Amino acid sequence: MSRIPVAILGATGAVGQRFVQLLADHPWFEIAALAASERSAGRAFREVAKWVIPGDPPPGLGEMPVQPLEPDLPARLVFSALPGNVAAEVEPVFARAGYAVCSNASAYRQAPDVPLIIPELNADHVGMIPDQRASQGWPGLIVTSPNCTTTGICIPLKALDEAFGARQVAAVSMQAISGAGYPGVPSLDILGNVIPYIGGEEEKIEEETRLLLGRMQGGRRVKAEVVISAQANRVPVLDGHTVCLSVGFESQPTVEEAVAALAGFRGPEVVRGLPSAPERPILVRAEPDRPQPRRDRDAGRGMAVTVGRVRRCPLLHLRLVSVSHNTVRGAAGGSILNAELLVASGYVGESGSR
Numbered sequence: 050m051s052r053i054p055v056a057i058l059g060a061t062g063a064v065g066q067r068f069v070q071l072l073a074d075h076p077w078f079e080i081a082a083l084a085a086s087e088r089s090a091g092r093a094f095r096e097v098a099k100w101v102i103p104g105d106p107p108p109g110l111g112e113m114p115v116q117p118l119e120p121d122l123p124a125r126l127v128f129s130a131l132p133g134n135v136a137a138e139v140e141p142v143f144a145r146a147g148y149a150v151c152s153n154a155s156a157y158r159q160a161p162d163v164p165l166i167i168p169e170l171n172a173d174h175v176g177m178i179p180d181q182r183a184s185q186g187w188p189g190l191i192v193t194s195p196n197c198t199t200t201g202i203c204i205p206l207k208a209l210d211e212a213f214g215a216r217q218v219a220a221v222s223m224q225a226i227s228g229a230g231y232p233g234v235p236s237l238d239i240l241g242n243v244i245p246y247i248g249g250e251e252e253k254i255e256e257e258t259r260l261l262l263g264r265m266q267g268g269r270r271v272k273a274e275v276v277i278s279a280q281a282n283r284v285p286v287l288d289g290h291t292v293c294l295s296v297g298f299e300s301q302p303t304v305e306e307a308v309a310a311l312a313g314f315r316g317p318e319v320v321r322g323l324p325s326a327p328e329r330p331i332l333v334r335a336e337p338d339r340p341q342p343r344r345d346r347d348a349g350r351g352m353a354v355t356v357g358r359v360r361r362c363p364l365l366h367l368r369l370v371s372v373s374h375n376t377v378r379g380a381a382g383g384s385i386l387n388a389e390l391l392v393a394s395g396y397v398g399e400s401g402s403r
């Protein structure tokens with residue numbers, strides 16, 4: 050099979066660079082264009098992207114010229130790693146021009162006709178695409194992936210919700226500085242410190258969780274009724290978000306039952322063979338001092354969520370800790386998995402789209 054040409058919008062940023070790294074050897078996709086702001090357009094990628102992840106840009110891509118954000122890129126699918134306000138303007142322009150847009154930005158996550166997807170949780174939400182195309186008149190489409198912290202919360206929560214019905218969730222996050230992009234949080238603010246505020250983050254976690262755990266009914270998405278209280282903190286960790294969770298259930302599980310539900314979670318059949326899908330979406334650690342971001346964020350090539358410290362909670366029923374890689378599973382890797390799901394579901398390259 051010849052590889053599908055793809056472009057990365059916002060390729061020079063922290064998430065854009067992860068896309069470049071993860072797509073360089075992808076079996077289905079081939080990077081055909083890199084795009085960013087007018088500041089970078091026309092210059093070699095190596096020159097304008099200050100490489101913030103380990104290693105060097107993949108061979109050949111460093112010399113690729115960065116293009117402006119115009120919808121004439123030689124691609125059928127575009128990955129968006131743009132700031133929310135830029136994505137709000139640019140993503141519909143690409144969808145209208147026939148591109149399948151897989152977005153990391155928050156701009157359209159709450160839009161009623163745009164699916165917000167983690168494939169293992171709600172692959173069936175791609176069923177919203179025909180209505181999206183009909184209502185917007187787009188030959189292309191937009192699908193979004195969630196906020197990075199929401200991802201690390203919702204994957205284990207889905208496994209528990211499916212088995213025992215999650216009703217209340219308290220989530221306290223410790224979020225890595227790469228989650229703020231580059232140059233991100235000033236070193237004088239974050240070194241030796243904790244910042245108990247990340248603008249808009251708690252609202253995103255609460256709203257997106259209800260969408261992701263929601264169900265499709267009569268072709269429409271119905272939000273889950275789970276009540277969630279989030280507290281978001283920035284901590285001096287480079288990569289990997291940690292979240293402490295307390296969960297109350299409709300049917301209270303034992304610790305052993307909860308561990309079995311988490312470890313046994315696989316997601317739907319359609320997702321299991323996708324190139325970026327981890328063999329096991331959730332890894333359960335038994336050690337009392339795991340998971341930790343430095344040791345566990347790369348599990349399953351950065352696509353697995355590691356949980357541990359599963360134990361009883363005196364306020365709600367159960368407590369646990371989750372660690373996930375914010376720029377892999379929580380951003381570029383999650384979005385690439387969405388794109389693979391679109392291809393497997395026949396939404397890329399049909400007539401009318403690119």
Ligand code: NAP
Nearest residue numbers: 059061062063064085086089130131154197228230231380
């Ligand atoms: P970033 O490091 O600040 O990168 C932003 C990118 O957007 C750069 O390529 C930049 O290009 C481009 N850009 C900025 N202003 C622009 C403009 N006015 N017009 C056109 N292009 C412009 O940010 P990031 O952390 O990679 O985040 C990108 C998106 O992913 C955001 O929406 C963020 O919320 C979301 N996200 C981030 C994470 C994470 O862990 N970091 C996780 C999930 C989702 P230039 O280099 O040319 O300026």
